[in-house]
Amino acid sequence: MEFKDYYAVLGVARDASADEIKKAYRKLARKYHPDVSKEPDAAARMSEVNEAYAVLSDAEKRAAYDAVGRGHRAGEPFTPPPDWDAGFEFSGRGFEGMDAGEFSDFFAELFGRMGAGRRRGAAGAHAAHEGFAARGEDHHAKIVLDLEDAWRGATRQVTLRSPQLDAHGRVVLVERTLDVKIPPGVKPGQMIRLAGQGGAGHGGAPAGDLFLEVAIRPHPRFRLDGTTLIADLPLAPWEAALGAVVPVALPDGSTLRVRVPAGAQSGQTLTVRGKGLPARTPGDLELQLRVVLPSAYDPRAKALYERMAAELTDFDARKVAAAEAERRSTS
Numbered sequence: 001m002e003f004k005d006y007y008a009v010l011g012v013a014r015d016a017s018a019d020e021i022k023k024a025y026r027k028l029a030r031k032y033h034p035d036v037s038k039e040p041d042a043a044a045r046m047s048e049v050n051e052a053y054a055v056l057s058d059a060e061k062r063a064a065y066d067a068v069g070r071g072h073r074a075g076e077p078f079t080p081p082p083d084w085d086a087g088f089e090f091s092g093r094g095f096e097g098m099d100a101g102e103f104s105d106f107f108a109e110l111f112g113r114m115g116a117g118r119r120r121g122a123a124g125a126h127a128a129h130e131g132f133a134a135r136g137e138d139h140h141a142k143i144v145l146d147l148e149d150a151w152r153g154a155t156r157q158v159t160l161r162s163p164q165l166d167a168h169g170r171v172v173l174v175e176r177t178l179d180v181k182i183p184p185g186v187k188p189g190q191m192i193r194l195a196g197q198g199g200a201g202h203g204g205a206p207a208g209d210l211f212l213e214v215a216i217r218p219h220p221r222f223r224l225d226g227t228t229l230i231a232d233l234p235l236a237p238w239e240a241a242l243g244a245v246v247p248v249a250l251p252d253g254s255t256l257r258v259r260v261p262a263g264a265q266s267g268q269t270l271t272v273r274g275k276g277l278p279a280r281t282p283g284d285l286e287l288q289l290r291v292v293l294p295s296a297y298d299p300r301a302k303a304l305y306e307r308m309a310a311e312l313t314d315f316d317a318r319k320v321a322a323a324e325a326e327r328r329s330t331s
Contacts, residue, residue: 003078006052018169063163133203153184185278227283229276
């Protein structure tokens with residue numbers, strides 16, 4: 001996917017005000033609108049202009065685009081970093097794309113889940129203008145948690161940045177910090193609801209809610225698949241060959257002792273039921289076995305390897321592996 005420079009498309013500076021962006025858009029729309037334009041590529045150019053304006057005319061989208069696009073140039077290969085939008089507070093209860101299909105893959109990748117809340121916000125403003133009470137708009141933000149906090153639960157301070165327009169029509173980020181109670185066993189994609197922390201109500205009506213979408217920061221040892229906890233389990237050759245009971249440290253700091261059956265091989269998975277992410281129905285723990293060989297630079301290990309090579313002359317690793325693959329394919 002190629003990076004799109006929306007400022008270059010509209011021909012405005014990166015610090016352009018909202019009025020400057022609107023004027024540039026209107027000028028280009030008069031030039032490229034298919035109903036009036038004589039340009040051979042009018043439809044394609046108008047689509048680019050509409051897409052750029054959809055982002056830069058929206059304070060929330062513009063702030064997010066500026067953050068993720070800093071340092072990138074038009075046309076260069078681009079992949080958004082994981083959780084690039086974490087910490088931005090957007091209007092709307094969720095990221096429900098409403099116009100992503102009209103524009104490029106670049107737009108859809110960044111903004112395909114945004115948009116639903118802004119229409120509700122406009123309705124609320126109209127109701128306030130007419131003198132009616134209207135509940136405040138719900139807001140949405142993504143937060144990234146450590147696996148340990150998601151596992152045990154915790155109370156953490158979370159700083160959110162809300163894009164707004166200043167008196168000069170330029171986007172500024174207003175920060176606020178909240179104390180958030182994280183329930184034990186929260187999983188990626190789950191929403192934490194903070195009542196009354198969304199947009200202000202109108203005419204004495206209550207404020208909206210803030211929904212925090214949970215993402216889990218990559219962990220050096222564990223991975224999550226829903227509520228299933230996945231980890232590598234390194235084994236010494238004799239533990240795999242003879243069987244053993246080995247310790248496994250869990251994210252909450254406790255230690256689980258796991259029985260490894262004799263004859264275990266690298267690549268096999270050992271499943272421990274109910275020892276994954278805590279939940280009403282706890283997930284499972286999947287341990288992917290990995291046999292670790294002692295280094296032959298150790299004279300003791302080298303001597304043992306030489307002895308095995310001399311005494312186990314009928315052992316053919318390739319034949320054993322092929323037979324095991326054949327057994328798996330027919331079972």
